[in-house]
Each structure stands twice: as C-alpha cells, then as structure tokens.
Amino acid sequence: MQKQKKSTKGLTIEKENFSEWYSQVIEKAEITDIRNNLKGFIVIRPWGAMILENMYALYEKEMKARGHKPSFFPTLIPEKNFKKEASHVEGFSPNVFWLEKVKGEDKLALRPTSETSMYEMYSIWIRSWRDLPLKMYQRANVFRLETKATRPLIRAREFMWIEGHDCFETEKQAHKQVQEDIKITEKVLHQQFCVPSLPFKRPNWDHFPGSVYSIGSDVMMPDGKLLQQPSTHFLGQNFSKSFNIKFKNKEGKEEYVWQTCYGPAPSRMLASVIALHGDDKGLVLPFSIAPVQIVIIPIYGKDDKNKMIKESTKIKDTLEAEGIGVEIDDREKRPGEKYYEWELKGVPFRLEVGEKELKAKKLTLFTRDTGTKEKIPLASLSKIKKLGETYDKRLLTKANNFIKGKIVNCTTKAEVSKTLKEGKIARVNFCSIEKEGTKCADIVEREMIAEVRGTLANKEEKPSGKCPFCKEKAKVIAYIGKSY
Amino acid sequence: MQKQKKSTKGLTIEKENFSEWYSQVIEKAEITDIRNNLKGFIVIRPWGAMILENMYALYEKEMKARGHKPSFFPTLIPEKNFKKEASHVEGFSPNVFWLEKVKGEDKLALRPTSETSMYEMYSIWIRSWRDLPLKMYQRANVFRLETKATRPLIRAREFMWIEGHDCFETEKQAHKQVQEDIKITEKVLHQQFCVPSLPFKRPNWDHFPGSVYSIGSDVMMPDGKLLQQPSTHFLGQNFSKSFNIKFKNKEGKEEYVWQTCYGPAPSRMLASVIALHGDDKGLVLPFSIAPVQIVIIPIYGKDDKNKMIKESTKIKDTLEAEGIGVEIDDREKRPGEKYYEWELKGVPFRLEVGEKELKAKKLTLFTRDTGTKEKIPLASLSKIKKLGETYDKRLLTKANNFIKGKIVNCTTKAEVSKTLKEGKIARVNFCSIEKEGTKCADIVEREMIAEVRGTLANKEEKPSGKCPFCKEKAKVIAYIGKSY
Numbered sequence: 031m032q033k034q035k036k037s038t039k040g041l042t043i044e045k046e047n048f049s050e051w052y053s054q055v056i057e058k059a060e061i062t063d064i065r066n067n068l069k070g071f072i073v074i075r076p077w078g079a080m081i082l083e084n085m086y087a088l089y090e091k092e093m094k095a096r097g098h099k100p101s102f103f104p105t106l107i108p109e110k111n112f113k114k115e116a117s118h119v120e121g122f123s124p125n126v127f128w129l130e131k132v133k134g135e136d137k138l139a140l141r142p143t144s145e146t147s148m149y150e151m152y153s154i155w156i157r158s159w160r161d162l163p164l165k166m167y168q169r170a171n172v173f174r175l176e177t178k179a180t181r182p183l184i185r186a187r188e189f190m191w192i193e194g195h196d197c198f199e200t201e202k203q204a205h206k207q208v209q210e211d212i213k214i215t216e217k218v219l220h221q222q223f224c225v226p227s228l229p230f231k232r233p234n235w236d237h238f239p240g241s242v243y244s245i246g247s248d249v250m251m252p253d254g255k256l257l258q259q260p261s262t263h264f265l266g267q268n269f270s271k272s273f274n275i276k277f278k279n280k281e282g283k284e285e286y287v288w289q290t291c292y293g294p295a296p297s298r299m300l301a302s303v304i305a306l307h308g309d310d311k312g313l314v315l316p317f318s319i320a321p322v323q324i325v326i327i328p329i330y331g332k333d334d335k336n337k338m339i340k341e342s343t344k345i346k347d348t349l350e351a352e353g354i355g356v357e358i359d360d361r362e363k364r365p366g367e368k369y370y371e372w373e374l375k376g377v378p379f380r381l382e383v384g385e386k387e388l389k390a391k392k393l394t395l396f397t398r399d400t401g402t403k404e405k406i407p408l409a410s411l412s413k414i415k416k417l418g419e420t421y422d423k424r425l426l427t428k429a430n431n432f433i434k435g436k437i438v439n440c441t442t443k444a445e446v447s448k449t450l451k452e453g454k455i456a457r458v459n460f461c462s463i464e465k466e467g468t469k470c471a472d473i474v475e476r477e478m479i480a481e482v483r484g485t486l487a488n489k490e491e492k493p494s495g496k497c498p499f500c501k502e503k504a505k506v507i508a509y510i511g512k513s514y
Numbered sequence: 515m516q517k518q519k520k521s522t523k524g525l526t527i528e529k530e531n532f533s534e535w536y537s538q539v540i541e542k543a544e545i546t547d548i549r550n551n552l553k554g555f556i557v558i559r560p561w562g563a564m565i566l567e568n569m570y571a572l573y574e575k576e577m578k579a580r581g582h583k584p585s586f587f588p589t590l591i592p593e594k595n596f597k598k599e600a601s602h603v604e605g606f607s608p609n610v611f612w613l614e615k616v617k618g619e620d621k622l623a624l625r626p627t628s629e630t631s632m633y634e635m636y637s638i639w640i641r642s643w644r645d646l647p648l649k650m651y652q653r654a655n656v657f658r659l660e661t662k663a664t665r666p667l668i669r670a671r672e673f674m675w676i677e678g679h680d681c682f683e684t685e686k687q688a689h690k691q692v693q694e695d696i697k698i699t700e701k702v703l704h705q706q707f708c709v710p711s712l713p714f715k716r717p718n719w720d721h722f723p724g725s726v727y728s729i730g731s732d733v734m735m736p737d738g739k740l741l742q743q744p745s746t747h748f749l750g751q752n753f754s755k756s757f758n759i760k761f762k763n764k765e766g767k768e769e770y771v772w773q774t775c776y777g778p779a780p781s782r783m784l785a786s787v788i789a790l791h792g793d794d795k796g797l798v799l800p801f802s803i804a805p806v807q808i809v810i811i812p813i814y815g816k817d818d819k820n821k822m823i824k825e826s827t828k829i830k831d832t833l834e835a836e837g838i839g840v841e842i843d844d845r846e847k848r849p850g851e852k853y854y855e856w857e858l859k860g861v862p863f864r865l866e867v868g869e870k871e872l873k874a875k876k877l878t879l880f881t882r883d884t885g886t887k888e889k890i891p892l893a894s895l896s897k898i899k900k901l902g903e904t905y906d907k908r909l910l911t912k913a914n915n916f917i918k919g920k921i922v923n924c925t926t927k928a929e930v931s932k933t934l935k936e937g938k939i940a941r942v943n944f945c946s947i948e949k950e951g952t953k954c955a956d957i958v959e960r961e962m963i964a965e966v967r968g969t970l971a972n973k974e975e976k977p978s979g980k981c982p983f984c985k986e987k988a989k990v991i992a993y994i995g996k997s998y
Contacts, residue, residue, distance in 0.1 A: 065638055066631075069619065071588035073635055076650065079584040100563040104555035105589075105655055105672055128614045129624070132659065135553065140613070140624075147550075151557055154549055166560065171589060171655075175616065188589055 040370050044310050048253040052305060053182075059313045059375050061304070062182050070180040070187025077375060078300070080321035082190060085223065085296040086169060088318065089192055092218050096210060098167045098194050103147045105171070108136040111146040115272040118145065121239020125174040127187075140173040145240065145265075145291065148195050149273040156287060158278045159199055163207075167194040167292075183301035184257060184514055190297040197275065197287040204264060204288035208245060211262035211292040212488050215247050219259060219294070224316045224425035225249055225302045226433055227259050230484030230509060233463035235471065238291075242266040245487040248511070249302045250433045254453020256483060256513040257302060260294035306429050307399070313376025314399050316425055317418035323355040324414060325372045327365055329384030342383045345393075345411065352412050373398060378421055379414060381406075399425060437509075443473075443498045446510055450480050455511040459504030461497035470499035480512045524854050528794050532737040536789060537666075543797045543859050545788070546666050554664040554671025561859060562784070564805035566674060569707065569780040570653060572802065573676055576702050580694060582651045582678055587631045589655070592620040595630040599756040602629065605723020609658040611671075624657040629724065629749075629775065632679050633757040640771060642762045643683055647691075651678040651776075667785035668741060668998055674781040681759065681771040688748060688772035692729060695746035695776040696972050699731050703743060703778070708800045708909035709733055709786045710917055711743050714968030714993060717947035719955065722775075726750040729971040732995070733786045734917045738937020740967060740997040741786060744778035790913050791883070797860025798883050800909055801902035807839040808898060809856045811849055813868030826867045829877075829895065836896050857882060862905055863898060865890075883909060921993070927957075927982045930994055934964050939995040943988030945981035954983035964996045 041058060045051045056062050061078035074082065090100070106129065113119045127140040141147060148166070156164060172191050180186055194211070198204045212229045220226050227247035237244035241263035248256040269275070270286040279285050307314040317323055326345060328338035339360050346356045359368050365382070372380060380396040387393045392405040399421060406413065438449045439457050446456040461470055463484060471482050485491065485506045493504035525542060529535045540546050545562035558566065574584070590613065597603045611624040625631060632650070640648060656675050664670055678695070682688045696713045704710050711731035721728035725747035732740040753759070754770040763769050791798040801807055810829060812822035823844050830840045843852045849866070856864060864880040871877045876889040883905060890897065922933045923941050930940040945954055947968060955966050969975065969990045977988035 063635060063638070066588070066635060068588055068590070068592060071590060073588070074586035076583035076585055079586055079652075082586070083584060099560035100567060101560055102558035102563055102566070102674070104550070104552055104557070105657070106552070106555060108552060127616075130612045130614055132611075151547060151550060154547070168563075173589070190586070 040374050041310060041312055045252065045308065048251070048305070051308075055308055055312055055374075056182055056304060061300070061313075064182060070176050070185075072182050072186065074297075077321065081303075081315065081319055082296050082300060084319040084321065085299060086190075086192070088222050089218050089294055089296060090167075090169065092214050093167050093192065093194060096165075096214060097163070098165045098196075101148075101166045101168050103141075103144050103151075103168055103170070105141055106138040107141050107144070107147045108138055110136060111150055112139055114146060115240045115269050117268070118240030122174075125176065127173050127175050141170070142172055142174045143291075143293070144168065144170065144172075144193055145195065145269055146273075149269050149275060149289075152195075152197060152287075153273050153275045156197060156275055156277050159280055162197055162199050162277060162287065163203065164197040164287075165194070166196075167192055181514075183297050183304075186297065189295050191293060191295045194290075194292040196290045196292075197270070198289070199277070199279065199285075199287070201266070201288050204266075204290050207290045208262050208264050209488070211260070211290065212245060212247070214292070215260045215262075215294065219247070219299060220426065222316070222318045222422075223299060223303050224318075224422055224429060225259070225299065225306055226426065226430050228433070228483075228509065229487040231463070231487040232484045233471065233482050233508075234465060235467040236481070236484075238263040240265060240268050241291075242268065246484070248483055248513070249306070250436050250455065250511075251302065251305045251514070254436070254512060256455070256511045257298070257305075258513070259299055259302060260292065262292040263290060265289040265291060306432070307425055308376070311370070312374030314425070315376035315378060317378045317421050320376065320378050321355060322357045322372075322375075322377050323418060324349060324379040324381055325368075325377050326356060326358045326381045326383055327368050327372075328358065328360055329365055329382055329387075334385055338383060338385070341388055345381065345383065345408075348411055349414060352415055354414055354418075369396075378418060397421065399428075441495065441498060446474075446498060447478055450478050450510065450512055453512075455483075455509050457507060457509055458498055459493040459495040460506050460508035461500050461502045462505045463508060464505075468500075470497055473499050474510055478510075480510055483509045483511050483513070485509070524858050525794060525796055529736065529792060532735070532789070535792075539792055539796055539858075540666055540788060545784070545797075548666060554660050554669075556666050556670065558781075561805065565787075565799065565803055566780050566784060568803040568805065569783060570674075570676070572706050573702050573778055573780060574651075574653065576698050577651050577676065577678060580649075580698060581647070582649045582680075585632075585650045585652050587625075587628050587635075587652055587654070589625055590622040591625050591628070591631045592622055594620060595634055596623055598630060599724045599753050601752075602724030606658075609660065611657050611659050625654070626656055626658045627775075627777070628652065628654065628656075628677055629679065629753055630757075633753050633759060633773075636679075636681060636771075637757050637759045640681060640759055640761050643764055646681060646683050646761060646771065647687065648681045648771075649678070650680075651676055665998075667781050667788075670781065673779050675777060675779045678774075678776040680774045680776075681754070682773070683761065683763065683769075683771070685750070685772050688750075688774050691774045692746050692748050693972070695744070695774065696729060696731070698776070699744045699746075699778065703731070703783060704910065706800070706802045706906075707783060707787050708802075708906055708913060709743070709783065709790055710910065710914050712917070712967075712993065713971040715947070715971040716968045717955065717966050717992075718949060719951040720965070720968075722747040724749060724752050725775075726752065730968070732967055732997070733790070734920050734939065734995075735786065735789045735998070738920070738996060740939070740995045741782070741789075742997070743783055743786060744776065746776040747774060749773040749775060790916070791909055792860070795854070796858030798909070799860035799862060801862045801906050804860065804862050805839060806841045806856075806859075806861050807902060808833060808863040808865055809852075809861050810840060810842045810865045810867055811852050811856075812842065812844055813849055813866055813871075818869055822867060822869070825872055829865065829867065829892075832895055833898060836899055838898055838902075853880075862902060881905065883912075924994075925979065925982060930958075930982060931962055934962050934994065934996055937996075939967075939993050941991060941993055942982055943977040943979040944990050944992035945984050945986045946989045947992060948989075952984075954981055957983050958994055962994075964994055967993045967995050967997070969993070 129138045246261040267286040328342045330338040382394040395406040449456040491507040613622045716728045730745040751770040812826045814822040866878040879890040933940040975991040
C-alpha cells in the first residue's frame with residue numbers, strides 16, 4: 031500500500047458542507063482512519079477508542095443502575111437457533127454474514143443481534159415467577175451485511191453495541207420497561223452525551239423483526255437527516271413462544287414471559303456527538319466523555335522550561351485529585367500548533383501556564399465550545415468540574431434548540447414537501463401507523479424520498495384534522511423526515 | 515430443549531477430582547452454563563461477566579500505565595492481508611474460521627489474532643523515528659477453529675483477549691519490551707489475580723507463527739498440567755518486512771521497525787483463578803477482582819427485619835465510601851443457605867449483622883479462604899480493605915508454594931518420566947532448544963505425552979551436565995511438563 035501524505039494542518043472544509051466536513055473531521059481528529067479499505071468495517075484510533083470507552087462506561091453504569099446484569103454470549107449463532115422466530119429470521123436473513131460450514135457441525139452466523147442466542151438460555155434459566163424479572167445485557171460487537179453505502183460510525187457492517195434483553199411476568203411490566211429504556215436513553219444520550227433524540231413509536235410497517243412494536247430514538251443530524259439511535263422493542267410473547275420461555279406463576283400455572291429488548295450503539299452515538307457539536311475547527315467533545323478534559327500547555331523559553339513543566343505538573347495533580355482528566359502537552363512544538371491540535375480533537379478546556387500567569391496567580395483558561403478566554407485564579411482551579419457541567423449543559427441546550435427549530439407543523443402535502451426539502455421534520459396529522467402499510471406512507475417514500483418516522487412515544491399527542499395525503503380523519507400526529 | 519433440573523445444593527465433587535470439580539464449579543457458581551451446546555463457545559453469566567470486567571479493567575489499566583494506547587480494529591480480516599506473512603498464515607490457516615464469500619468482495623476471516631489487520635495500518639501511520647515507539651492494544655474477542663476437545667475458558671474457539679502490538683526503532687528496544695511484557699504479567703496476573711506463572715522461552719519448534727522467539731507464561735493447574743497464559747512474542751522484522759512498516763531514522767535513512775506482540779486472555783486467566791484458588795466449597799475469588807468483596811447477611815426474626823436491614827445499609831454505606839464492593843443479601847432465605855451460596859461464589863468476606871452483634875458493637879466476620887470467623891469492632895470496619903490485601907497476599911503465597919513444590923530437578927530419563935507421572939514439572943539439563951526440532955523433544959512428546967516448555971525467560975540458568983535423552987553436553991536448563 032502506498033503511503034498517503036496527510037496534511038498536518040487543521041480542517042479545510044467548513045461544517046456547512048456537512049458530509050465532507052464529517053469525513054474530514056473523523057480522520058483529522060484521529061477518531062478513525064478509513065484507509066483500511068474494508069467496506070463497512072473501521073479502525074478506531076486511540077482518541078476514538080478512549081472516547082468510546084468513556085461512553086461504554088457511562089452507558090453500562092446506567093444499565094446496571096436500572097437493574098441489568100452484564101453477560102457475554104457467543105459471537106456466533108447456529109442456524110437452527112436463528113431460524114426459530116419466523117419474522118425475525120425473515121427480517122434479518124438478507125443481512126447475515128454466514129460462516130463457511132465446518133464439516134459435521136451446524137452452520138453458523140455472525141450475530142446481527144443476539145435474541146436467538148440469549149433466549150435459548152433464558153428458556154433454561156427461567157422456571158418460576160421468582161426468576162423474574164430477568165434483566166441482562168451484553169457489550170457486544172454485531173455484524174450486518176449492509177449492502178447500501180456505508181459511512182464510518184453511521185452505517186456500518188460491524189458496530190459496537192450494548193444489547194439489553196429483559197423478561198417479565200406481565201405485559202404491563204414489559205410496556206413499562208420500554209418507557210424505562212427511553213429514560214435510560216434520556217439519562218445517558220441526552221444528559222451525558224449532550225445529544226437529544228426524539229423517541230418515535232415506529233409505524234407498523236417498520237418495526238424490529240419479531241417485535242410487536244418498536245421505539246426508535248431519532249437524532250437530527252446537521253444535514254437534516256435523522257439517524258436512528260437506541261431503539262427499544264416490545265417483543266410481547268413472540269420470542270418466548272418460539273423459544274419456549276415459560277415460568278410458573280404464583281398460582282402454579284405455566285405462562286410465557288413478556289419480553290423487551292434495547293440496543294444502544296456507542297459507535298453510532300459517537301457519530302451524533304461528532305456531528306452535533308463539532309465546528310469549523312474540529313470536534314467539540316462533551317466534558318463527560320472527553321478522554322482529556324483539560325489540557326495544560328506550559329509556555330516557556332529556553333530558561334524556564336523545567337520550571338513551567340514542574341508548575342504544570344503541580345496543577346495537574348491538583349486537578350486529578352478532583353477526578354478530572356488532565357494532560358500536559360510538553361512536546362517540542364510551538365504553543366499555537368498545540369492549541370489547534372487540541373481544538374481539533376475537541377478537548378473542552380485549555381489552561382495556559384506561563385511565567386506571567388504564575389506571577390499573577392491567574393491562569394488563562396480557554397473554553398472550546400465558546401472559543402472564549404478568561405483568567406482563572408490558581409486558587410479556584412477546583413471550579414473546573416463545575417465549569418465542565420455548565421459546558422455540557424450549554425452543549426445540550428444548543429442541541430435542543432437546534433432540533434426544536436427543525437420541527438415544522440404541516441397541514442398540506444406541499445408544506446410537507448417543502449419542509450423536507452429544507453432539511454426539517456414535518457409534524458402532521460396522519461391517518462394511521464397501525465396498518466401493515468399505507469398509500470400515504472408510499473407517497474412519502476416514493477415522492478419525497480422520506481419516511482414516516484412514527485408518533486412520539488413518551489408523550490400523547492392528539493390529532494385534530496385530516497391526513498394531508500388521503501384526507502381521511504387523522505388518528506395520530508406523526509413525524510416525517512429524511513433519514514440515513 | 516428440555517429443561518434440566520439443577521440441584522440447588524453446593525458442590526458434590528471434591529477438588530481432588532479436579533476435572534469433574536472444575537466442570538461442576540463453573541456451572542454451580544454461575545460463571546457459565548455449558549448447556550448452550552455450541553462446541554468451543556460459552557455463555558458467561560453475570561457473576562462470571564462481572565469478574566471478567568474487573569480483570570479487564572486491571573489489565574487495561576496496566577497496559578496503559580506502560581504506555582499502550584487503546585484501539586479497536588475490525589473483527590474480520592481480508593484473506594489478502596492474512597496471507598502477507600508466510601509462516602504466520604501457514605501456522606494459523608488450519609484454525610481459521612472463514613466467512614462465506616460475498617459476491618464481488620474479498621474473502622474474509624474471523625480474526626484469530628490481529629497482526630495482519632493492525633500492521634496494514636501501522637505501515638501507513640509510521641513514517642519517522644518521531645512516530646516511535648508505537649504501542650497500542652485492543653480489547654478483542656478472537657476465534658480459532660480448535661479441532662481438539664474444548665474446555666470452558668481453558669481451550670475455546672472464541673476467547674476474550676487483549677492484544678498489544680508494539681513497534682520500535684531498534685532491536686534492543688524490542689527485546690526490552692518482551693521483558694516489560696513479562697513484568698506486566700507479573701504485576702497483574704501474579705500480584706492482582708494471585709496466579710503465579712513461569713515465563714518460558716519456547717523451543718524453536720514451538721514459537722508463535724511469524725515470530726523470532728516466543729515467551730509463554732505457564733500456569734501449573736491442580737491436575738499437574740500446564741496452561742499457557744499471556745505470551746509475548748519478539749517478531750523481529752518479519753512482519754515489518756511483509757507489511758512494509760518503515761521509518762526514517764534520525765539520519766534520514768529508511769529502516770524497518772522492530773516489533774513485539776503480547777496476548778493476555780482474561781477468559782483463560784479466569785480458568786486459572788478458579789482452578790488454583792477454589793476448594794471443596796466452591797470458588798475462592800481474589801479480593802482484587804471479586805464483584806462483591808464483602809457480603810452482609812442481616813440476621814433477623816419477624817420483628818427486627820427492618821431494623822437489621824437499616825443497620826446493614828449503614829454499614830454498607832461506610833464500606834462503600836472506602837471503595838469496597840458490598841452487597842446486602844436480604845432475600846427470603848435462611849442465613850445458612852445464604853452462607854453456602856456466597857461461599858460457592860467465592861466472595862472473600864461475609865459480615866453477619868444481628869441484634870446481639872450490634873449491641874456488642876462487634877460483628878462476625880467470616881473469611882472465605884481460611885474459613886475462619888472472627889469478631890470485628892463496628893468502629894474498625896475500614897480495616898476490611900487492609901484485610902483484603904492480606905487475603906490476596908495469602909492466596910498468592912499459597913499458589914507460589916504450590917508451584918514451587920511441583921518443580922523437580924531430574925537427571926535421568928526415568929526421573930523425568932516419574933516426575934511427569936506425578937503431575938510435576940521436570941527441570942533438566944537439556945541439549946538445545948534452538949534447533950528446528952530434536953530427537954530429544956520427540957522422545958518427550960511421543961513417549962511421555964509431554965512437552966519441552968522451554969527455558970526460563972526472566973532468569974539466566976546455567977546448565978552443568980548432560981542431556982538425559984541424547985547424553986550430549988547440555989546448553990540450557992529446560993522445563994518439561996504436561997500441558998493442556
């Protein structure tokens with residue numbers, strides 16, 4: 031392979047040209063390197079890996095806090111398991127990577143998702159109401175033979191996942207879990223990754239294969255297209271009947287369990303973090319997941335290098351004692367060069383430590399998202415943590431405002447069309463999302479190259495008019511958008 | 515699948531019958547469940563998953579402390595990459611899982627190890643001596659089509675791995691890294707997981723495919739067989755030449771990098787932890803990796819249940835503030851039943867909290883490895899952390915004594931044979947491990963069903979006699995043992 035020369039300069043493309051900007055920023059900020067040339071599979075470089083580790087840690091913490099226990103299931107699934115739930119296998123089959131058969135053994139698939147692997151064991155483990163609820167998850171990479179164009183982190187053939195799989199005694203408990211899953215998304219994706227999403231109950235023609243209904247949380251990307259983030263599925267008793275997952279209830283009678291599953295993908299969530307917060311200078315990482323939360327740049331000449339590094343180390347120790355992630359950049363480069371590199375990588379704060387600053391006992395603090403500099407007294411460095419929280423709130427507010435400005439109430443087909451062309455979401459009175467497919471959905475898909483994404487799942491919204499497509503009385507308020 | 519009934523009682527097999535005991539303890543302590551019936555692939559249940567998470571965390575922390583940066587590479591490797599290093603592909607080919615070819619695309623393999631995936635990128639990233647050393651690792655599952663009998667955690671077709679891949683300017687630096695890898699093994703596997711191992715430089719006929727030499731760290735299992743744990747490989751310039759990983763040195767001249775790789779497998783290390791420390795009652799987990807380090811059992815009647823749970827919660831809070839992992843077991847079961855369950859699961863300490871104990875301000879503390887009970891004053895609960903450290907040291911000392919007692923100096927073939935039959939390791943003057951294979955090694959393999967494991971890699975040992983097999987002057991002191 032020929033060595034390609036990389037520019038050492040920062041971004042050359044503005045975020046306005048989102049698609050090109052995204053391709054450039056993930057490479058220049060060293061999240062990935064697409065030169066591995068394997069369709070749908072990417073290399074995650076250390077900076078990206080450290081961010082993803084932080085994302086996994088926060089997500090798994092919340093999964094555990096909500097009663098889920100970790101587990102690990104095989105990456106490979108025997109064909110006979112995979113085929114047990116009819117609509118599941120039908121939905122996933124076109125996108126399964128199969129292994130070459132080993133003589134005398136079952137044919138194996140690379141897991142596209144793990145229902146058919148986990149539920150086989152659930153049927154053994156669950157025997158009584160005392161075993162319920164059973165709430166488990168695994169951190170797992172999954173594989174889907176994506177035939178469409180792939181995009182790093184956004185649409186991939188292998189992605190980094192968490193999958194939660196829960197079983198309950200009653201239908202009601204399972205519906206409740208779906209709502210709790212939406213809350214987990216809000217707690218982590220919204221509050222900690224600063225990425226708001228809209229939880230849509232998907233139309234009946236677009237739910238997870240094998241589920242009764244699905245909630246997909248959509249994130250609006252800067253190009254006006256929606257990217258599905260964590261989705262949660264009410265499986266009813268579809269799988270428990272196929273996999274024979276029964277329990278004896280309190281009356282001693284056998285029943286099938288009620289199930290839900292939930293699938294946040296840290297690798298894809300990272301795409302939204304990058305897309306929503308980045309700017310013309312590079313990444314803007316939330317304080318909560320930045321591998322380096324504050325970088326210290328010692329400013330020195332030939333004579334005071336050691337002194338400045340020593341003073342910087344003291345400051346680092348103070349900050350680390352507060353649980354803050356710190357790095358001192360003492361490489362042989364000009365400060366200006368270091369500044370733009372760390373700005374490109376999205377580090378929230380930069381502290382400049384020079385002779386003058388130390389004398390005045392006030393350091394220069396640069397904040398990445400606002401691009402502002404201020405003086406911070408040496409004595410109040412512990413404020414950084416607080417400033418980090420404010421920083422994250424600011425990112426979330428900005429993202430919230432962005433998405434709010436993108437939702438447009440539409441009453442006519444022309445308005446919907448115009449809204450979509452502007453890269454926005456049309457909020458409409460809509461006939462129904464309960465059928466197996468509708469002419470109205472067809473119009474949206476074929477004429478507007480968009481989709482009925484569903485109805486809000488965490489809020490009841492009452493329709494009050496007619497469907498702009500079929501003119502029938504609307505049963506729901508639906509959201510229409512373009513998507514990845 | 516028929517539901518198999520599981521005994522709720524503890525172990526029924528003594529550790530003396532190691533093989534059966536191991537199979538029983540990993541099931542009953544809920545590390546795994548082999549009923550998934552997929553040769554070489556296992557399900558890790560929550561208790562096992564939480565232990566593995568702790569093992570990963572400690573190992574990755576040490577990898578980072580030694581300058582390695584995390585990364586993630588694709589699980590699949592194109593055939594053309596895989597075939598670049600001739601002896602590597604020859605060594606691994608029989609054990610590769612291949613995917614069914616997707617039309618128009620390269621044939622893909624499930625990674626058995628990631629040299630051929632990572633080094634392709636290294637050849638792009640490394641351009642100058644300034645880019646060196648490059649030290650990276652990934653947490654990754656790897657796959658080997660094992661045709662021999664598999665055993666849960668010990669010999670598997672999928673295992674949970676960490677792989678470190680380092681590049682250096684000079685040969686000397688790479689040799690030094692091999693020694694540092696041995697130190698990482700000592701720091702984590704020995705000191706933290708309480709599992710001592712012997713780092714053997716493998717004979718020339720038994721090194722990693724593609725390497726110049728390999729160090730395999732062997733752990734003596736209770737059945738007298740050695741289990742290879744982290745191995746570290748000096749790759750020389752074999753891969754850098756195949757993958758064209760060159761750098762410009764300080765004089766501006768192009769050179770190939772010198773490489774090493776290192777592969778600790780937490781899943782396999784867990785097997786050694788279980789095997790070395792467990793006893794007739796179940797697991798004995800090191801304090802450092804126990805998901806629950808101390809379990810509190812409130813002892814109550816009908817009247818004082820709430821009070822005892824409340825008091826237990828206070829104690830839990832105190833202990834958690836010290837960073838200790840605590841669980842209160844307030845299930846509706848008799849205390850005795852709870853005791854044996856937590857002993858089976860290997861929790862280091864148990865605290866019994868009852869009315870009498872609270873009045874006397876002294877609680878009963880049970881210690882898992884010694885099986886002793888003592889009174890601990892409420893006021894000195896913070897001592898637990900210290901006790902945990904002592905507990906781990908005790909486990910390590912015991913394991914060290916066990917392995918020491920297993921090494922026997924032998925001077926004749928008969929002595930070697932007898933030693934191996936007793937489940938011990940023969941330490942012998944040996945002709946040579948540098949050739950491509952020897953008659954002496956053949957004798958060991960064919961007649962004794964054992965292996966020359968190599969020479970100690972972290973200590974120079976001088977031979978002083980003749981090889982017991984060929985009677986030639988010995989060049990090394992070698993260790994011979996049976997192995998998994």
